[in-house]
Amino acid sequence: MATLLLAEHDDATLNPVTARALTAALALGAPVHVLVVGAGADAAAQAAAKLDGVAEVLLADAPLYAHRLAEPVAALIVSLAGDYDAILAPSTAVGKNVLPRVAALLDVMQVSDIIKVVAPDTFERPIYAGNAIQTVRSGEATKVITVRTASFAAAGEGNSAAVRPVAVAADPALSRFKGEDIAQSDRPELASARLIVSGGRALGSQENFHAVIEPLADALGAAVGASRAAVDAGYAPNDWQVGQTGKVVAPDLYVAVGISGAIQHLAGMKDSKVIVAINKDEDAPIFQIADFGLVGDLFQIVPELTAEIAKAKG
Amino acid sequence: MKILVPVKRVVDYNVKIRVKADGSGVELTNIKMSMNPFDEIAVEEALRLKEAGTATEVVAVSVGPAKTDETIRTALAMGADRGIWVKTEEAGIEPLAVAKLLKKIVEQEGPALVILGKQAIDDDCNQTGQMLAALLGWPQGTFASKVAPADGTVEVTREIDGGLQTVSLNLPAIVTTDLRLNEPRYASLPNIMKAKKKPIAETTPAELGVDIAPRLAVLSTTEPAGRSGGIKVASATELVDNLKKAGVL
Numbered sequence: 001m002a003t004l005l006l007a008e009h010d011d012a013t014l015n016p017v018t019a020r021a022l023t024a025a026l027a028l029g030a031p032v033h034v035l036v037v038g039a040g041a042d043a044a045a046q047a048a049a050k051l052d053g054v055a056e057v058l059l060a061d062a063p064l065y066a067h068r069l070a071e072p073v074a075a076l077i078v079s080l081a082g083d084y085d086a087i088l089a090p091s092t093a094v095g096k097n098v099l100p101r102v103a104a105l106l107d108v109m110q111v112s113d114i115i116k117v118v119a120p121d122t123f124e125r126p127i128y129a130g131n132a133i134q135t136v137r138s139g140e141a142t143k144v145i146t147v148r149t150a151s152f153a154a155a156g157e158g159n160s161a162a163v164r165p166v167a168v169a170a171d172p173a174l175s176r177f178k179g180e181d182i183a184q185s186d187r188p189e190l191a192s193a194r195l196i197v198s199g200g201r202a203l204g205s206q207e208n209f210h211a212v213i214e215p216l217a218d219a220l221g222a223a224v225g226a227s228r229a230a231v232d233a234g235y236a237p238n239d240w241q242v243g244q245t246g247k248v249v250a251p252d253l254y255v256a257v258g259i260s261g262a263i264q265h266l267a268g269m270k271d272s273k274v275i276v277a278i279n280k281d282e283d284a285p286i287f288q289i290a291d292f293g294l295v296g297d298l299f300q301i302v303p304e305l306t307a308e309i310a311k312a313k314g
Numbered sequence: 315m316k317i318l319v320p321v322k323r324v325v326d327y328n329v330k331i332r333v334k335a336d337g338s339g340v341e342l343t344n345i346k347m348s349m350n351p352f353d354e355i356a357v358e359e360a361l362r363l364k365e366a367g368t369a370t371e372v373v374a375v376s377v378g379p380a381k382t383d384e385t386i387r388t389a390l391a392m393g394a395d396r397g398i399w400v401k402t403e404e405a406g407i408e409p410l411a412v413a414k415l416l417k418k419i420v421e422q423e424g425p426a427l428v429i430l431g432k433q434a435i436d437d438d439c440n441q442t443g444q445m446l447a448a449l450l451g452w453p454q455g456t457f458a459s460k461v462a463p464a465d466g467t468v469e470v471t472r473e474i475d476g477g478l479q480t481v482s483l484n485l486p487a488i489v490t491t492d493l494r495l496n497e498p499r500y501a502s503l504p505n506i507m508k509a510k511k512k513p514i515a516e517t518t519p520a521e522l523g524v525d526i527a528p529r530l531a532v533l534s535t536t537e538p539a540g541r542s543g544g545i546k547v548a549s550a551t552e553l554v555d556n557l558k559k560a561g562v563l
Contacts, residue, residue: 100444109529174453291544
């Protein structure tokens with residue numbers, strides 16, 4: 001039997017989290033087929049075919065799949081499920097939306113957000129915002145799994161797997177796409193960025209967030225993140241949120257500015273390689289996990305740091 | 315229309331949990347418990363739809379052992395009309411089993427909308443709403459930041475990676491809540507008193523004919539690998555020097 005991995009992509013490009021989820025899928029030991037679902041998604045399918053270890057790419061290309069709505073995509077995956085003993089997806093908005101629907105339709109219990117494959121039926125996953133790690137064994141006939149991609153290295157590229165079109169499944173006709181509002185940004189994407197600068201409530205306003213955090217991020221070539229407190233206060237959009245209920249990231253460098261370090265935030269970034277904390281409260285919990293701490297006024301320190309980094313990059 | 319709101323009793327958001335030394339789980343004795351924060355948002359949204367004249371009745375339902383009725387009572391104090399308690403021996407019923415129990419309740423109650431929290435902050439599964447939608451054959455609007463019912467449909471704006479997506483769902487439908495949907499109210503003292511008189515019907519998985527035996531075996535629960543603090547630096551210049559040495563710049 002084989003493993004099916006749902007690719008994360010926007011039709012034109014394959015999201016790098018797919019290569020990370022592939023590493024988890026390969027660890028199950030069976031041949032991995034990558035499923036690309038979209039409309040005009042040939043480019044994403046070709047990119048998936050290059051990933052090392054992929055045995056085959058399945059391309060479901062139809063207007064029905066243009067926005068990857070849960071109802072038709074789950075129906076498609078269920079139509080293919082008979083050929084697989086494991087179905088995986090990265091824990092993205094799409095994966096988290098679609099896979100539990102697939103699991104229930106197959107009458108299996110999903111294993112969410114795995115961080116390690118211990119054995120083909122045994123996995124580690126965080127609970128309580130990562131304050132405990134559960135090891136769970138699934139006896140289900142079909143394993144349905146979402147993957148916390150920050151915990152897995154990306155598979156390499158150099159493959160040329162075959163791309164096979166698959167038939168469109170019946171349309172459940174329950175939901176319709178009305179519109180979307182996607183922020184356009186030249187910055188790296190938060191979930192897969194190598195460098196991240198995050199701001200917290202201490203920024204005080206949306207204007208300050210924009211004026212202080214974003215120049216530092218741009219000097220570094222970093223993605224921008226935010227604490228839940230900053231998002232709740234309206235300083236930053238929700239999809240910048242790092243933490244238990246936002247994105248979980250593990251960049252090479254995470255700079256936390258004006259973030260005290262609530263456990264829910266730490267849950268989203270504590271696996272970063274190097275953590276820098278800038279905060280005026282020297283007792284802030286963030287300093288307990290930071291590799292480099294700088295105590296002081298962020299409105300003075302961050303512009304200095306931005307200038308130093310611009311100079312260093314010269 | 316009637317709205318059903320499933321709510322879960324979880325360890326309070328502010329409690330720092332402790333893992334039991336023998337690896338058998340998380341210490342839950344004498345720990346402050348509360349309604350899952352995303353479920354408070356779900357209750358609030360249902361109440362706002364009732365106050366706007368869209369909904370006629372808000373029913374709160376919870377699955378769990380002794381004291382789960384306290385959480386249902388919290389929903390009633392916020393303003394829900396009545397409660398249903400599916401009593402179990404143990405806490406921690408898996409999302410698939412909860413979804414099966416909720417399906418039975420939906421079949422009894424006939425709501426047009428079920429609003430759930432997107433994820434519980436204890437097991438962090440993020441599954442129940444999607445599973446319930448699948449079992450009922452209903453559409454799902456997950457991670458909602460806006461819910462606007464219209465004639466026979468509901469328009470849901472969803473928090474997705476990179477921004478927002480709006481979908482229109484046929485009713486009946488499932489909605490799961492994200493953080494920005496609303497800010498839940500606090501129950502006032504008079505409403506807490508009033509809630510004591512509101513009815514909570516009790517049932518069991520056996521009465522509903524649902525097998526809730528776990529499908530996953532939890533082999534162990536452990537502390538995550540610790541991370542210790544590093545050094546304090548005095549200036550931006552010193553920080554940049556250190557970051558160069560660490561090889562991240």
